[in-house]
Amino acid sequence: MAEHQVFTIASIPADGVGQEVVAAGRTVLDALAEQSKGAFSFEWTEFPWGSAYYAEHGVLMPADGLETLKPFDAIYFGAVGWENVPDHVSLWELRLNITQNFDQWANIRPVRFLPGVVSPLRTAEDTELDWVVVRENSEGEYAGLGGRNLSGRGPGNEVAVQSSLFTEKGCERIIRFAFDLARTRTVRKVSSVTKSNAQQYGMVLWDEVFARVAEDYPDVATESVLVDAMSAKFVLRPEDLSVVVASNLNADILSDLGSALAGSLGLAASANLNAERRFPSMFEPVHGSAPDIAGQGIANPIGAIASAALMLDHFGLHAEARRLEAAIEATTAAGHLTRDIGGTADTAEITQAVVEALAA
Amino acid sequence: MAEHQVFTIASIPADGVGQEVVAAGRTVLDALAEQSKGAFSFEWTEFPWGSAYYAEHGVLMPADGLETLKPFDAIYFGAVGWENVPDHVSLWELRLNITQNFDQWANIRPVRFLPGVVSPLRTAEDTELDWVVVRENSEGEYAGLGGRNLSGRGPGNEVAVQSSLFTEKGCERIIRFAFDLARTRTVRKVSSVTKSNAQQYGMVLWDEVFARVAEDYPDVATESVLVDAMSAKFVLRPEDLSVVVASNLNADILSDLGSALAGSLGLAASANLNAERRFPSMFEPVHGSAPDIAGQGIANPIGAIASAALMLDHFGLHAEARRLEAAIEATTAAGHLTRDIGGTADTAEITQAVVEALAA
Numbered sequence: 030m031a032e033h034q035v036f037t038i039a040s041i042p043a044d045g046v047g048q049e050v051v052a053a054g055r056t057v058l059d060a061l062a063e064q065s066k067g068a069f070s071f072e073w074t075e076f077p078w079g080s081a082y083y084a085e086h087g088v089l090m091p092a093d094g095l096e097t098l099k100p101f102d103a104i105y106f107g108a109v110g111w112e113n114v115p116d117h118v119s120l121w122e123l124r125l126n127i128t129q130n131f132d133q134w135a136n137i138r139p140v141r142f143l144p145g146v147v148s149p150l151r152t153a154e155d156t157e158l159d160w161v162v163v164r165e166n167s168e169g170e171y172a173g174l175g176g177r178n179l180s181g182r183g184p185g186n187e188v189a190v191q192s193s194l195f196t197e198k199g200c201e202r203i204i205r206f207a208f209d210l211a212r213t214r215t216v217r218k219v220s221s222v223t224k225s226n227a228q229q230y231g232m233v234l235w236d237e238v239f240a241r242v243a244e245d246y247p248d249v250a251t252e253s254v255l256v257d258a259m260s261a262k263f264v265l266r267p268e269d270l271s272v273v274v275a276s277n278l279n280a281d282i283l284s285d286l287g288s289a290l291a292g293s294l295g296l297a298a299s300a301n302l303n304a305e306r307r308f309p310s311m312f313e314p315v316h317g318s319a320p321d322i323a324g325q326g327i328a329n330p331i332g333a334i335a336s337a338a339l340m341l342d343h344f345g346l347h348a349e350a351r352r353l354e355a356a357i358e359a360t361t362a363a364g365h366l367t368r369d370i371g372g373t374a375d376t377a378e379i380t381q382a383v384v385e386a387l388a389a
Numbered sequence: 390m391a392e393h394q395v396f397t398i399a400s401i402p403a404d405g406v407g408q409e410v411v412a413a414g415r416t417v418l419d420a421l422a423e424q425s426k427g428a429f430s431f432e433w434t435e436f437p438w439g440s441a442y443y444a445e446h447g448v449l450m451p452a453d454g455l456e457t458l459k460p461f462d463a464i465y466f467g468a469v470g471w472e473n474v475p476d477h478v479s480l481w482e483l484r485l486n487i488t489q490n491f492d493q494w495a496n497i498r499p500v501r502f503l504p505g506v507v508s509p510l511r512t513a514e515d516t517e518l519d520w521v522v523v524r525e526n527s528e529g530e531y532a533g534l535g536g537r538n539l540s541g542r543g544p545g546n547e548v549a550v551q552s553s554l555f556t557e558k559g560c561e562r563i564i565r566f567a568f569d570l571a572r573t574r575t576v577r578k579v580s581s582v583t584k585s586n587a588q589q590y591g592m593v594l595w596d597e598v599f600a601r602v603a604e605d606y607p608d609v610a611t612e613s614v615l616v617d618a619m620s621a622k623f624v625l626r627p628e629d630l631s632v633v634v635a636s637n638l639n640a641d642i643l644s645d646l647g648s649a650l651a652g653s654l655g656l657a658a659s660a661n662l663n664a665e666r667r668f669p670s671m672f673e674p675v676h677g678s679a680p681d682i683a684g685q686g687i688a689n690p691i692g693a694i695a696s697a698a699l700m701l702d703h704f705g706l707h708a709e710a711r712r713l714e715a716a717i718e719a720t721t722a723a724g725h726l727t728r729d730i731g732g733t734a735d736t737a738e739i740t741q742a743v744v745e746a747l748a749a
C-alpha cells in the first residue's frame with residue numbers, strides 16, 4: 030500500500046490581493062488532495078506577515094521568521110506592498126529577505142497563452158506559443174551595491190552609483206539550470222540574454238560562461254541575444270522561443286513583457302527555487318498587491334493557482350501539476366475570465382471553476 | 390528676398406545596410422532641397438569610417454575624426470558593426486565615441502505606427518498610437534565603469550562588477566527635455582521609468598529629480614512607472630503614453646520594444662541631440678548593420694529617412710519635416726513595403742516612392 034505523503038506549506042498571503050489569491054490557490058490544492066484519496070495532503074501554516082504586521086510591530090516579519098520558515102517543504106506567497114510601508118522596505122524585508130537568505134537563485138516564470146484569453150499579440154491567434162523565462166535570482170542588478178554622495182560638490186551635483194555583481198558561479202548555476210530545463214521540453218533551445226555590447230564586464234562574463242556551459246549540452250540549440258533585441262523578438266518572433274535565461278533585471282523586464290503578451294500579469298506564475306533543496310523554495314504569482322482592486326474579491330487568481338502547479342512539480346507530483354494546468358485551461362477556455370482579461374467573473378467563481386474542472 | 394540656407398552634413402554610412410539606407414536618406418533630402426527652389430540646400434561630406442576603414446587602418450575613425458566632424462551642422466549616421474571587429478570595439482570607437490564626446494545627451498526615439506503597416510499589436514488597428522521615448526544618452530548603465538577579477542579566488546570563481554552612474558545634473562537635463570517636449574505635443578504627459586524598488590541608489594535619485602522638475606510643469610501630467618510594468622504597459626495600454634523618459638538601458642529596451650510593436654525595427658528613427666548646440670547632433674536609424682541582408686538593396690530605408698526628418702526639425706525646417714513624415718505615411722499607406730514589414734519592395738523603390746510622395 031502506498032504511503033500517505035504530507036507536504037508542509039508555509040503560506041504568507043501578505044498584502045492586498047495577495048490575501049485573496051493565496052486563499053484561492055489553497056482551496057484548489059486542498060481539492061486536489063481530497064481527490065487523491067489519501068495519497069497526499071497539504072498541511073498549511075499561515076503567517077500574518079506583511080504591511081499590516083508592520084503597522085503593529087514595526088517589522089514585516091519577526092526576527093526569527095526565517096528560522097520559522099526553514100523546516101517547511103515550501104512557501105506559498107501572495108504579494109507584498111502597501112501604502113504604510115516604503116516599497117523598498119517591504120520588498121527587502123520580506124520577499125527579497127526570503128529569496129536571498131534561502132538562496133532561491135532560480136526564478137522560473139513560464140509564459141503561457143491560455144485558451145479563451147485574447148492575447149494583445151495578433152500572431153498568438155494561430156501560433157502555439159509557450160516559453161519560459163529563467164531568471165537569475167540572487168545577484169546581478171539586484172546586488173544592492175552602491176551609494177549616493179554629495180560632499181564637496183554642492184547642491185544640484187549629487188552623484189549615485191549602482192553596481193551589478195556577477196559571479197562566475199552564479200552565472201553558471203542558472204545557465205546550467207536553463208539547459209537542464211530545456212532538455213525536458215519539446216523544443217530544446219536556450220536563448221541567453223545580455224547587453225554585453227554596452228556593458229563590458231558582468232555581461233561579458235555571462236556570455237563566456239554561457240558559451241562554455243553550452244558545450245556540455247550539444248543536444249540543445251542556443252542563441253545569444255541582446256536584451257533590446259530580445260524584447261523585440263518577444264513581439265515579432267515568439268514562436269522561436271523555448272527557454273530564455275537572463276540576469277535578474279533583464280529577466281524581470283522580459284517576464285513582465287511575456288505576461289502582458291499572454292494577456293495579463295494576473296495570469297503569470299513563478300517559482301523561486303533553491304534547487305539544491307537546502308532551503309524551502311517559494312511559489313508566488315508575479316503580480317503585486319494591487320491596492321486599486323484589493324478586498325473586492327475580483328482579483329485574477331490564475332497566477333497564484335498556476336504557481337501552485339509549479340509547487341506540485343517541486344513536490345514531485347507531476348501528474349497533478351499537469352492536471353491542474355489542464356483545469357486552468359479548461360476554465361479560461363469555457364469563458365470564465367476575470368476583468369483584467371475582459372471577463373466579469375470574480376475570484377471565487379474562477380476558483381470554483383478550476384475545482385470543478387479538476388473533478389471532471 | 391529670403392536668404393539661401395546651406396546645411397552642412399557629415400554622413401557616416403559605416404557598415405552593412407548603413408550604406409544603403411544613408412544613401413536613401415540623402416536622396417530624399419536632396420529632393421526636398423531641390424523642391425525648395427533655392428530656399429535651402431544640403432552640403433554633404435561623406436566619411437568612409439567604420440569596419441572597412443578598420444580593416445585598413447586598425448581604427449574605426451582617424452585620430453582627428455572628432456575635430457573633423459565638429460564644424461558640421463549635423464551628422465547623418467548609418468550603422469556600425471561587422472564581423473572583422475568585436476562589437477564593443479566598433480561601438481565605443483565610433484558611435485559611442487561621437488555621442489559621448491559631442492555630449493549628445495538626449496536621444497529621441499519616436500514610436501510611430503504607420504498606415505499600411507500591420508502592427509503585431511491587435512489594438513493598433515483601431516487606436517491612434519503615437520509616443521516617443523526620450524533616452525538619457527550620456528551616463529546611467531552605459532557609464533562603462535567596472536571590472537573583472539579572479540585573483541585569490543581560483544578558477545571558476547571570477548567576479549565582475551558593472552556600475553551605473555547617475556548624476557543629478559544628468560537626470561535633470563534629460564527630464565526637463567522630456568517635459569519641454571511634452572509641451573509641444575497634443576497629449577501633455579511624461580511617464581518616467583525607473584526600477585527604484587530594486588535599485589535603491591541611482592534610480593531613487595532619478596525619481597527624486599523627476600518629482601522636483603515636475604513641479605515646474607504643472608500643465609504636464611506625470612506618472613512614475615517601474616520598467617517591468619512599463620514594458621507591460623507598452624503592450625496593454627499604449628494609448629496612455631505620450632512622452633516616456635528613461636535611463637540609457639531602460640530606454641534602449643523600451644524603444645526597441647516600441648519599434649517592434651509598430652512593426653519593425655527598420656522603421657525606427659532616432660536623434661542624438663546636444664541640445665545646447667555646442668557640438669553637432671547625430672541622426673541615425675535605430676537598426677544595426679544587418680549583415681544577413683546587407684548589400685542586397687532590400688533594407689528598409691524608412692528608419693533612416695524618418696531620422697532625416699528629425700534632422701530637418703533640428704535645422705528648424707519644421708514644415709519640411711512634417712512634409713517628409715507625411716510622404717513616409719503616404720508611401721506605406723500605398724502599400725510600398727519592404728520585406729521586414731510583409732512587402733516585396735526594395736530600398737530603391739521605397740526611396741523613389743517617398744520622393745514622389747514629396748512631389749505630389
Ligand SMILES: CC(C)[C@H](C(=O)O)[C@@H](O)C(=O)O
Pocket residue numbers: 226227257480641675
Ligand atoms: C548597439 C547598442 C550599444 C545600441 C545601444 O544600446 O545604445 C543599440 O542597441 C541602440 O539602441 O542604438
Ligand SMILES: CC(C)[C@H](C(=O)O)[C@@H](O)C(=O)O
Pocket residue numbers: 120281315586587617
Ligand atoms: C517588486 C520587484 C522588486 C519585483 C522584482 O523585480 O523582482 C517584481 O517586479 C517581480 O518581478 O517579482
